[in-house]
Amino acid sequence: MSDSDKQKYDAILVVSFGGPEKRDDVIPFLENVLRGKPVPRERMLEVAEHYYHFDGVSPINAQVREFIEALKRDLAEAQIDLPIYWGNRNWHPLLPDTIQQMKQDGVRRALAFMTSAYSSYSGCRQYRENLLKASEQVGEGAPKIDKLRMFYNHPGFISANVDRIRAAFDRLPPDARQHAQIAFTAHSIPISMSNNCNYVRQLEECCRLVAEALSIPAERWKLVYQSRSGRPGDPWLEPDIGDHIRILHAKGVTSLVIAPVGFISDHMEVMFDLDEEAKQICDELQITMSRALTVGSHPEFVACIRELIEERIGRRTERRAIGQYGPSHDVCPADCCLYTIPQRPPAKP
Structure with missing residues (x-):
């Protein structure tokens, strides 16, 4: 990627899993999560009870909102003027709606922070597939979206x-x-x-x-x-x-x-x-x-994500990583984390 390319990003997109925020959301949310996966409906209803135990409210959306506010402050202090959008894979705000809004706002190229630190189909490739599908739904004029690298060893x-x-x-x-x-x-x-x-x-x-x-x-x-x-x-x-x-x-x-x-x-x-x-x-x-609490909006974690953004917009030449493996790639290879979801056997007549 050339230095000139690194200057073209005009937005940040936070991509998360999503979660219900009231009891009536639970079943539609779980149906979104499990669509196309060989999970028996009995298991889905069992998981639904976990959500009902907390009155149907998952903490994830509130924590993503908190993280976004912290990242906004951190970017502002670093004098990085990029708006932050938020789209979920499985519940509102859904990715197609967010990408449509980005298109309407004139965003042409964005950097995606996916709320997963590790490489796997469900933790990376599926996010990228969902982004591609959402962009295809929006159609011509949808912004080009690149992902930040994995940060498990940042x-x-x-x-x-x-x-x-x-x-x-x-x-x-x-x-x-x-x-x-x-x-x-x-x-x-x-x-x-x-x-x-x-x-x-x-x-x-x-x-x-x-x-x-x-x-x-x-x-x-x-x-x-x-x-x-x-x-x-x-x-x-x-x-x-x-x-x-x-x-x-x-x-x-x-x-x-x-x-x-x-x-x-x-x-x-x-x-x-x-x-x-x-x-x-x-x-x-x-x-x-x-x-232990998850990292959430811990200041050092927020600063970590800001550093990854700085790398991609040309503000930072050092790609920090510790341990034996070094920094992850910015662009995933074509065969990265390939996985075919097993098909559910047909129901007996």
Whole structure:
């Protein structure tokens, strides 16, 4: 990309997953999420109950609004004059509506920040497919949209997670902190999906970098998974957080910090699977638990995203990344994170 190309961006697009904000939103939202996926309706209705437990309100939209306001302030302080738009994959504001508004506002080229730090079909390629489909719906005149690079090993993302986890340790009773384990969690994905991307490798690297910054030895932390869905017979990434907690109990562990580093903001999965289900298991086994917050609008994370924007508009030549893998690519290869969603078998007559 030439220096002249780097100056042509005229907007930022925040692309998120989306979430319901009232009870009546829940089923239409989940139908959007699961369209074309082999997930039984019974499982969808089971997940709907998780949302109803919180009166149908997911925290994700409110947290994205908070992040956008923080990013606006950070860009203004850096004298970067780019408007920020917001479009969701699965609920309002939906991507086609946002891209239509961008077209009407005269936006010709935008940089997309996708609220996912790791490479996978569901965490990157599907976002790009949704962007392409939405742009095709808008038609001629839709802005060209490029994505920011993955940031799982950016020092700002690592520092924000370190700060969140350190605060979680501080919420433990003093006598529970010294030997507390850390369970880093991420959304489980099918093994067939993980085999075609760097999801696990990137997560393991992020966890290692965070643990090193906290001076936590390898025997006191583990990457585990949560929120498995799909068909029961399909292999997904393991171990599950609930199973891991039971294993820790069998080893005599009495205190645990759960750090959802696989998430940028508090999805329903974080609130229900960790704050409710994992907490219940810990209480039953008399394990003292503290859940770290997601990075959300942490100042160092907001500054991380501003740095990625600066890279692409020519304000910054250094592409910061720590650890063994270096900075991720700006433009995804054609075969990046390829995955074919299994088709649901036809219903029996």
